[in-house]
Amino acid sequence: MAIQNKVSLPVIKRLPKYYRYLTNLSAEGREKISSSELAHMMGTTASQVRQDFNCFGGFGQQGIGYKVDVLRGEIGKLLFGDGERLSTILIGAGHLGSAVSSFISRDTNGYRLIGVFDINPALFDKEICGVPIHPLHELESFCAEYHPEVAVLCVPRQSAIDVAGSLVSYGIKGFWNFSHYDLSVEYPDITVENVHLGDSLMSLGYRLRNQE
Amino acid sequence: MAIQNKVSLPVIKRLPKYYRYLTNLSAEGREKISSSELAHMMGTTASQVRQDFNCFGGFGQQGIGYKVDVLRGEIGKLLFGDGERLSTILIGAGHLGSAVSSFISRDTNGYRLIGVFDINPALFDKEICGVPIHPLHELESFCAEYHPEVAVLCVPRQSAIDVAGSLVSYGIKGFWNFSHYDLSVEYPDITVENVHLGDSLMSLGYRLRNQE
């Protein structure tokens, strides 16, 4: 459907939150919900809820509201497609990488961790989330064999620069990027989701220091 | 200055990125830079750069450009105030908490980690970033004695719900929140910075599955 091409990033970023709330409601046995109640719970407006859902077509019933399970199912299809997981490699098995690996492996997020890479020889016989840690120099042959779709970068900026170009040439389609390397400037055609923890902390600091 | 009250969240979120790029430029010995060159490096527009800086007053020289060190200094003052660090506690010393603790402790982010809390007795004699891990039930007396300003939540949703209200009553002013608990709905007056890693992964998945 070409419909989805028009969906704006703010809407896309809200989908997981809708999905979470609907999952909670479903677990509580709730069958129906109105846009205004859902909005109130989530701290947004009924208008926005309806506008968001209508990017994808009508998920509700006029006069009635939304069926929790139907709505959750529809958003689930948007987020997870047919349920096929995205095969994913993790670059960098330090503290952050190992914390992040559990999100990649969590079966509710739509990813499958198939390889972990690091340069630290002390890690080579260990594993993370049941996946063995390989030396970084095996990356090329690994990608040639398994064709991972997504790479998660938990390495410093310089290592990210070194490895990102290779990964793109190996056919990686998306990055979950924790490094400070600005991938999207160099590779505008690749889908990148940045999580810059230091930046996030600093902007919190600004708000705390400069409030009222 | 009341000026800063008007600064919008999108601008605030960009400040750390400006600061990083200016730090890099400064390290390379670069003395001056124009809005258009900085914008090009960062993947934004010269208009936005100038508009952003002018929220805070003129940091540049007409006809010349911006002095890298001056600009970096001004943005640093915005982000870090007088340099006094924000005293911070970490709730949850699991994988994520321990990864995140290094960002809190990193001396360039403007925070000082003064306490870590967990419910797991196996952790009680250990420490994180040089800070001992306390049992969660000591939280109240600790806050009464040390008055931390910021709390970092690296616990599951339910634990976050349990602990957030207490922390607010103990005088916490800001949260760096990794849990799925939506603090800002319950405590609208508290400054919250959310990092929802699962949501971030899911929205990346949407974009990968629905592109073109």
Next chain:
DNA sequence: TAGATTGTTAATCGATTAACAATC
């Protein structure tokens, strides 16, 4: 039918971009 609530269009708001006068 009357009440409720969606789907959808219109109005508003805010953020980004463009333009240009000021000035180094």
Next chain:
DNA sequence: TAGATTGTTAATCGATTAACAATC
């Protein structure tokens, strides 16, 4: 002075909110 580039105002764009007709 001429060229460059900021500071700042105006125009555009896009996202949010409000309004209301459709309909259950």
